Amino acid sequence: MKQDIFQAISDPTRRAILTLIAIRALTPNAMAEKFDMTRQAVSKHIKVLHECELIKPQQSGREIYYHFNAKKMQEFDHWLAQFRQNWETQFNQLEQLLTTIKTQTTK
Amino acid sequence: MKQDIFQAISDPTRRAILTLIAIRALTPNAMAEKFDMTRQAVSKHIKVLHECELIKPQQSGREIYYHFNAKKMQEFDHWLAQFRQNWETQFNQLEQLLTTIKTQTTK
DNA sequence: AACTTGCGCAACTCAAAAGTTGCATATATA
DNA sequence: TATATATGCAACTTTTGAGTTGCGCAAGTT
Numbered sequence: 001m002k003q004d005i006f007q008a009i010s011d012p013t014r015r016a017i018l019t020l021i022a023i024r025a026l027t028p029n030a031m032a033e034k035f036d037m038t039r040q041a042v043s044k045h046i047k048v049l050h051e052c053e054l055i056k057p058q059q060s061g062r063e064i065y066y067h068f069n070a071k072k073m074q075e076f077d078h079w080l081a082q083f084r085q086n087w088e089t090q091f092n093q094l095e096q097l098l099t100t101i102k103t104q105t106t107k
Numbered sequence: 108m109k110q111d112i113f114q115a116i117s118d119p120t121r122r123a124i125l126t127l128i129a130i131r132a133l134t135p136n137a138m139a140e141k142f143d144m145t146r147q148a149v150s151k152h153i154k155v156l157h158e159c160e161l162i163k164p165q166q167s168g169r170e171i172y173y174h175f176n177a178k179k180m181q182e183f184d185h186w187l188a189q190f191r192q193n194w195e196t197q198f199n200q201l202e203q204l205l206t207t208i209k210t211q212t213t214k
Numbered sequence: 215a216a217c218t219t220g221c222g223c224a225a226c227t228c229a230a231a232a233g234t235t236g237c238a239t240a241t242a243t244a
Numbered sequence: 245t246a247t248a249t250a251t252g253c254a255a256c257t258t259t260t261g262a263g264t265t266g267c268g269c270a271a272g273t274t
Contacts, residue, residue: 007261010116018190038265040263041262043222044261061271062220062270063221064220064221071194073190080187082129134250136249145234146250148233168242169249170250170251171252216273218271221270222269223267224265224267227264230260232257237255238251
């Protein structure tokens with residue numbers, strides 16, 4: 001099944017993996033040591049992250065280093081963009097409200 | 108169960124709901140009409156979104172208008188921030204690489 | 215060549231989540 | 245007051261996903 005990035009980051013373990021390898025690439029075994037679960041469980045998370053291209057493998061002998069794909073993470077940023085204006089508006093409205101209240105009380 | 112926003116936005120229907128009500132507040136019935144599913148199904152999605160405070164109810168007679176809570180959506184933005192520098196770096200590196208190649212070929 | 219190590223794939227179990235049907239409650243309207 | 249409408253809650257079914265065990269393969273090591 002083709003995964004999408006929203007589903008991929010919904011899992012706390014996968015978010016932790018992303019945070020880890022954003023610092024430096026790691027092998028599946030190295031990741032498994034960080035979490036209290038079997039290597040195979042981590043391997044499944046890796047599969048999900050790989051399918052939606054949030055991480056990229058780099059073979060080195062019999063080891064595979066998984067790198068963080070920042071470019072893909074930007075898709076979130078683009079999705080969020082549709083709401084960004086929205087929350088800026090709400091903040092402006094709050095600001096205006098506070099200003100109004102202040103003006104009234106100091107009058 | 109306490110929901111988290113990552114899990115909340117992992118569902119396509121819930122993302123669609125957010126996109127809809129970011130434009131203007133809607134009642135559960137109005138939402139259900141937009142999607143090919145029962146009102147109760149939509150109601151469950153609303154519950155999830157409400158529990159993690161991505162939407163806020165506003166009673167109006169017997170109707171309930173659900174508003175988008177942009178402030179909560181910002182939590183994503185904050186989570187993304189840890190990667191933002193990361194992808195900017197990768198872009199700079201790509202830019203440098205391209206510049207290097209261009210310099211070599213035009214030599 | 216035999217052994218060890220790192221990894222992926224498949225089958226299985228179990229828990230959670232999506233969606234349905236049915237019902238109770240509150241507000242509006244006749 | 246009787247009826248229709250808007251909604252939430254509970255029980256149930258079905259699907260999905262996380263995690264485990266077991267296996268096979270490829271790359272190093274002895």
